[in-house]
Amino acid sequence: MRRGEREIQKSVTGITRRTAMLGGAQASVMALLGWRMHQLQVDQAETFRLLAEENRINIRLLPPARGLIFDRNGVLLAGNEPNYRVTIVREDAGDVDLVLARFAEIVPLPEDEIEKLRREIFRRSPFVPITVAERLTWDQLSQVAVNAPALPGLTPEVGLSRIYPLDADFAHVVGYVGPVSDFDLQNIEDPDPLLQIPRFQIGKTGVEKQYEPELRGSAGTKRIEVNAAGRVMRELDRVEGRPGADVQLTLDYALQNYVEARLSGESAAAVVIEIATGDVLALGSAPSFDPNLFVRGISSTDFNGLLNDPYRPLACKAVQGTYPPGSTFKMVTALAALEDGLVAPDERVFCPGHLDLGNRRFHCWKRGGHGRMDLVDSLRESCDVYYYDICQRVGMDRISAMAQKLGLGVRHDLPINAVAEGLMPDRAWKERTRGEPWLIGDTLNASIGQGFLLASPVQLAVMAARLVSGRNVQPNMVRSVDGRPLDRPAPESLGFDPAHLTRIRQAMDAVVNQRSGTAYSARVVESEYRIGGKTGTSQVRNITAAERASGVVSNEDLPWERRDHALFVGYGPTESPRYAIAVVVEHGGGGSAVAAPIARDILLRVQYGEVPPLSAYPDYLRSRIAREQDELVLRAPVQPSRQSDRA
């Protein structure tokens, strides 16, 4: 059916009117395009023709200087050193193969290296400079510069590369940088153009990785004119990038060096925390490695050597390693019992050397038993039966809650990869993960820090700091970023009864300073530098009944990986505690014989601010300590390269 003539006429007029309007708009857009053509091609033709014909504009990215990392006193931990290198730009090189072959006559390049370079060069845009060789000598660089006419597209450059002047001491804390990998790029939502620069280095571990955005800075650019042969005629202008921000750590380089030296030879970790602030003063993990190897490109032999070493040098054991806390956990069980009013401080428990529960017998480490023990006695002599007894009244859930309050089983916010959470199980945890009910025997094992429990050295140090101060000490490793101190509130009180805390501290004092204490041999005789603490020896194997009957095999007779871990948590000075410490020596044997002396030396070192004098040690130990101190390989003092933020 057709529309009426009137309606058709109305439609046609309407469309014609609108077409006129739209056509007008279209005409003006085309006029604008024509005007723009005129502007570019006629008015500014001369400018562009000059740029195009005689010279071409090249734009080069200026990588920013990476931020520096300092210790708490302003001593440089990670810096930048000049790095002579040669880059190639494909569109300027013409015959890439020929240029590379000529270059290889100056700087020897293996065949497969050249092949790798070729692939890289043809994979990227033709105007992107690609690094051909770096860490050249000054002579090699000069030769390249002199032979420039025969080497089109090659540019000698001075870049910056990362250097860690204190090499192995801060390998785990500061970490290291390495070239951007495709894997890194995948995980970045909005890639910085800088990352497109081949062999651009970004933080891979430690503070270098966790503070990557701050340390990296942003790229600058320079526009240069090059002639037809690719020779740089002049620099037109440059936009400076923003150099990366400096990061200052709370750690003390000299203390860290002492800790690493003291731990050397063992597979061990030690953490020192300033109680008032939570500042981590030293975070040692032995053995260590030289991070400079990774910056320069580590050989596969070296890398495999590090990977396959049973002492795991690449791991930062202080935060990544987790160990059964052993007897160092007894303060947690004790405080949980005290705080819940389930055990009176003076209540005594009789220790016959074992405790029978159903048809299972739980042994104390001392076969003959300790006799009647109160809380202080039990900690001093590390009686197990006392804890077997009280833990049944407290119950696992309360112990676990107390552990978490003290910083165990909690992931602390530290700028290191893969900070371990440890494990402080409660009854629900076992149901959930194993599908088995929690048994009372599990509680008994947990009460002395065995069983499922796992804690990292830094958690143990935090535990010591919180036990001693009663405050919610948070560990931190970074003092300031870009000169701005990080704002950290003073730790708040955890709300424990001060009498209970005093009792625990008395006991930890007694462990070291009373004749019957397990760490008496690690005592300090200078009264203002006295230390307190608790030893721990955690089993990594089960002792069978048959073995117990025939006499438990001593640690020295076992293979290394089956020996007990040696632990010590402590603080000093005992009068007004300032520093908390945790030491773990993997498969080291006994806590009192191995871990306690290390902790004592480190605590003395941090209190004295220098290698402790012999007068601090008991008479009979002095000649041995003197020998040990002579054998320590310590770094010569380093001058701070910048002012500390906080005088």
Added chain:
Amino acid sequence: MSYLEYSIRTVPSGPAKILHLNWALILLLGAVACTGFLMLYSVAGGDFARWAEPQAKRFALGLAVMFVVAMVPIHIWRNISALAYAAALILLLAVELFGSIGMGAQRWIDIGFMRLQPSELMKITLVMFLAAYYDWLDVDKVSHPLWVLVPVLIILVPVALVLVQPDLGTALLLLIGGAAVMFLAGVHLLYFAVVAAGGVGAVVAVMWSRGTDWQLLKDYQYRRIDTFLDPSTDPLGAGYHITQSKIALGSGGWTGRGFMEGTQSRLNFLPEKHTDFIFTTLAEEFGFVGAITLLVLYALVIVFCITSALKMRDRYSSLLVLGITVAFFLYFTINMAMVMGLAPVVGVPLPLVSYGGSAMLVILAGFGLVQSAHVHRPRSR
């Protein structure tokens, strides 16, 4: 109800239709396409087989499609408009669903000899459907809010589908093309004023919110805006291309460096020199004269289509022809504006010149519809 007055007596039939084609328009399209072959030959460094030959074959195929489409009476096209739109929508939905699951984010369907992007198809079918809609609707109801809402939905559904692909350029083309048909159909200007005001408001809000807590875009999206406004802020990314493209254009001067003599556009620092950026080669080698000539050729295509459309008395034909004209107009203006640094780089080809089959075929099929409307237009007895 229809405006169509189609009768055997007033409209040519059989082979006689060929004589009634808009031959001037066909010649113009051929001239534009030949410019394209020439430039592709030049960009390939004198190699005909590399880009120019396949392009010429596609153009021949496209012309054949155009003739076939032109021969079919326009009322048949009108009757299947809704169907064509629905089919394109389903294809669009299909690549959206299956493209991301089974075929690794692919946005096209392989139809044997070429890859078809449903979003390209949608550019034509959307215009067809809108024209058919306004053909059916009474003129008096055009500005009634309810009858405005329907075409808005017809436009926004495919726009949304294309936007999630994500293909901002095509989404914009669909949106503006559809809006243009509504405008031509006589929808009250107030609606367009409101939308324009809303658009300006949105831009202002986006820019003002920068750096505040309620920032509307991600940081990197703002950086892209910065790059467009000042290419030197991202000299190695999109800004680099715009800078280089302007140098190539500008160095052409009045008459250019001569055929095959361009240096800037041939050097490898321009990306997609044979597709989106081919205009720079033309402008460098033939200068302002060459560039303005191509612009005039395009303008003539528009003028011929418009004059043809104004002679048609039925709503479907004129809206269809004008709508396709606007789509074609958007193609070349956006491309030229982008190359000359007047618009952000969104990836729209120069129609009939840039290398690429899918767009060429769809454009020529569109002109087939224009021809069909032209051939079958009512003539006074």
